[in-house]
Amino acid sequence: MYNEKVVDHFNSPRNVGEMDAPDAVGETGSFKCGDTMTLYLKVTDGIIEDVRFQTYGCGAAIASSSMLTEMVKGKTLDEAMEITNKDVADQLGGLPPLKLHCSNLAADALHNAIENYRKQHGS
Numbered sequence: 001m002y003n004e005k006v007v008d009h010f011n012s013p014r015n016v017g018e019m020d021a022p023d024a025v026g027e028t029g030s031f032k033c034g035d036t037m038t039l040y041l042k043v044t045d046g047i048i049e050d051v052r053f054q055t056y057g058c059g060a061a062i063a064s065s066s067m068l069t070e071m072v073k074g075k076t077l078d079e080a081m082e083i084t085n086k087d088v089a090d091q092l093g094g095l096p097p098l099k100l101h102c103s104n105l106a107a108d109a110l111h112n113a114i115e116n117y118r119k120q121h122g123s
Helices: 004-011 059-072 077-081 085-091 097-121
Strands: 024-029 036-044 047-056
Touching: 004 059, 024 097, 036 059, 036 097, 047 059, 047 077, 059 085, 059 097, 077 097, 085 097
Parallel strands: none
Antiparallel strands: 024 036, 036 047
16 A cells, blocks of 8 residues: 555654754644544754654655655755645655545645744744
């Protein structure tokens, strides 16, 4: 059902856990499947310096969160804001059709965190 890259990110998720004193937090969830994601960002001079996540859900949701964190480190907020759910799924080598919503949740949590950062810091 899942390819090797998805299984790897599920079994060995990168950047998992809470972050002390994040500059922004983004949260999202799905009532349909029960998955929830919280994304923590540390931003320096408009660049995402560090990112962590906590996801409660299926393997695809955890893998999508893990992949997203690898994709955004070192990017500007504007570059990160352009990342789509399709980008996340493509970087994972694809997800089964019934699990594509998991990549939506990851991208939505990122966009929510960036919007919250901009509201708090006026940038």
